[in-house]
Amino acid sequence: MTQRVACFTGRFQPFHNQHLEVLSALSHEFDRIIIGVTNPDLENLQEHAASQHRHTDSANPFSYESRVKIIKDSIAAQSQFNNLEIEIIPFDLNDSESWSVPEETVFALRIFSPWEASKLSLFSDLGFETLELPAPSIKLSASDIRESLKADDSAWENSVVPGAIATIKSEWQQTVLKVSA
Secondary structure, X not given: OOOOEEEEEEOOOOOOHHHHHHHHHHHOXXXXXXXXXXXXXXXXXXXXXXXXOOOOHHHOOOOHHHXXXXXXXXXXXXXXXXXOEEEEEEOOOOOHHHOOOOOOOEEEEEOOOHHHHHHHHHHHHOOOEEEEEOOOOOOOOHHHHHHHHHOOOOHHHHHOOHHHHHHHHHHHHHHHHHHHO
């Protein structure tokens, strides 16, 4: 039997509840999910016409390693993923030759803006099957979470998995210390 593989990509700055919703939806249809963390190299961020902020330092405070920790903590306590193979990989959208995904991978996306539509086109143009998941009427914004973290209020905590709160706080503090050094 052929294993059904989905890939869900994002910057995950940080990983939040709507990201978890996508994983949950995919877990019902696929045997393996690859989480592709985009912008893995924060020293090599590139501007894209479909997004005004994806390449800025303020939109990318968490390192690749920090994001992997946050994602792992977010999915660790979710029993629905116990029998599912989940792999987290660096995913440079600008270098398709580096993508470590099987050729039968289905790329799953929610379309909120021209940015996600451009990713859908990228994957389709490269011959990958795509799956457009319904987008919720209200988008949870990682930008809002980062703003709440900057303001040192706890409003952001309702937007993430409780098991990841301590890791996000810790990784945020490391980011703040690095910037102030």
